[in-house]
Amino acid sequence: MGRPFFRRRLLLGAGLTCSLLLLHGGFVASPDVHLVRQLLVSVAHGRLNGTNARPANPLDTAAMVRLMEPGDIVLCHNPRGAYGYWTHAVLYVGGGTIIDSNDFVRGTVRKPLESYSSYNEVAVVRVKTSARKRWQAARWARGQVGRAYSPFSSLVDEHSEYCSKLVWEAFAKQNVIVAPRHHWLVPDDLAASARVKWIYRNPASPG
Amino acid sequence: MSFARQFSRWYIVLLVVTVVGLGRGELQLLFTGGWLVAVLLLLVSARGQQLLMGQTRGFSRRVLAGAAVTQFPGMALSGISLWLIFHHHVSEWINGLLEIWTAPLWPLWERLPPVIVHGLSLAYIAACCTPWALFLTVSGFAILLTKVHRRFSREG
Numbered sequence: 135m136g137r138p139f140f141r142r143r144l145l146l147g148a149g150l151t152c153s154l155l156l157l158h159g160g161f162v163a164s165p166d167v168h169l170v171r172q173l174l175v176s177v178a179h180g181r182l183n184g185t186n187a188r189p190a191n192p193l194d195t196a197a198m199v200r201l202m203e204p205g206d207i208v209l210c211h212n213p214r215g216a217y218g219y220w221t222h223a224v225l226y227v228g229g230g231t232i233i234d235s236n237d238f239v240r241g242t243v244r245k246p247l248e249s250y251s252s253y254n255e256v257a258v259v260r261v262k263t264s265a266r267k268r269w270q271a272a273r274w275a276r277g278q279v280g281r282a283y284s285p286f287s288s289l290v291d292e293h294s295e296y297c298s299k300l301v302w303e304a305f306a307k308q309n310v311i312v313a314p315r316h317h318w319l320v321p322d323d324l325a326a327s328a329r330v331k332w333i334y335r336n337p338a339s340p341g
Numbered sequence: 342m343s344f345a346r347q348f349s350r351w352y353i354v355l356l357v358v359t360v361v362g363l364g365r366g367e368l369q370l371l372f373t374g375g376w377l378v379a380v381l382l383l384l385v386s387a388r389g390q391q392l393l394m395g396q397t398r399g400f401s402r403r404v405l406a407g408a409a410v411t412q413f414p415g416m417a418l419s420g421i422s423l424w425l426i427f428h429h430h431v432s433e434w435i436n437g438l439l440e441i442w443t444a445p446l447w448p449l450w451e452r453l454p455p456v457i458v459h460g461l462s463l464a465y466i467a468a469c470c471t472p473w474a475l476f477l478t479v480s481g482f483a484i485l486l487t488k489v490h491r492r493f494s495r496e497g
Contacts, residue, residue: 238436239426241455241462280455282464284440284447291366293451294464 193251193336195230201334202258204228205268207301208247209321211255218322222253223298225275233275235283235295242281242295258334259325263310271304288317298324344387345407348479351376351383352411359445366448373445381482388486404483408476415442415472423469426461443471 206226215221224232227244234249235242250256261268284294289302298319305312312330313323324330355376362368384404391400409416418439425432440447450467458466 238440238468239422239431239461239465240457241464243457278455280457280462282451282453282455282462284451286440286444286447287451288365291451293366293448 193248193253193256195247195251198247198256198258198334198336199230202226203260203265203268204272205261205265205270205304206333207259207261207324207330208232208250209257209259209325210250210253211257212253217320220257220321220325222250223301223321223324224250225272225301225304226258227272227276233272233278233300234297235278235281235300236297238283241283242278242300244276244279256334256336257325257332259330260333261305261310261312262329262331263305263308267305267308267310270308271310274307275300275304289315289319297321343407344383344404345410347383348380348407348411351380355445356441360441366451369445369448373448376445377478380479384479384483384486388483388490392490401480401483401487405480408479408483412472412476415439416476418442419469419472439468443468446471446474 204227208224208226209220210222210224211219212221222236224234224236224245226232226247230247231244232247232250233242234245237243261271278295278300282294283296285296287294287296287299289299289306292303295303298321301324302312302319310329313319313327355372358372359369362372387404388400418435422432422435422439425435443450447464447468450464450471453463453467456463
């Protein structure tokens, strides 16, 4: 008696899933599928375990602060990450502090730059736009402190943030599109953008 | 089929549909709303069937047990997550699983004001309350249904 009903519900569920996939429009061919595949492969290889490998050379935050301006993007590399070389992106807002959206428990927070010394490599990139727009992006980011963190939220969803989305959105609000708009954005998308110039890299990349 | 099993399967179907629809908050909320209505209709029909079979007692208790069993993973995840936080630990895996378990109602929680209470975001607190809220909603409706039926049968 129960089985045909369950099968019918399963069919209904499958139907709804297919409809959603169709609604996603072009989802199958998008970079999102590549990202999901990359994530699954990395998890299978034991990465994405939430830990950082300790760096050999500690972060010289004083030197970084001297070079940085509000609105600069800080990229972080953790070899145990699962979705690209750069595994985290945050926005520098001045005063040695950054805005970070990487925590389900606390949401979007303001932290000191020193918090990133556990990463193996840290880089600073600057968006090629006016200093005024970068400053406005930093100001917008400061206003997001406390906002919910959701790594599953799309770029069009303005109710929650995740690391690269917060950075991307801060500039998008100033009509500066740092990286092409697609469903999910990763720090590598920001690093690969032609709209950024490299300011600092620790440790300095060979060559 | 017991209410607990039906409720569990429906919740798993809702989770799959919600996870596929990630990033489309309005659509997710529509599915969650539809799911809640379907569960309430299931309760009404289960109560009706029970009365037809001449059983007048034990409905609320069964629903309460069923709802508790179904939402137990979420309750356990929220409990472990909070316990770890109060003991100065954070488990990304536990929090990630909790986020997936509460994904059906996340579009609602992310609309809460960006407030941090004792170091915890309001959305996280709401996510921790989700399994308990679902348990209380379903149980409350079952109790209400039983009371309404009893009252009507007494009047009839």
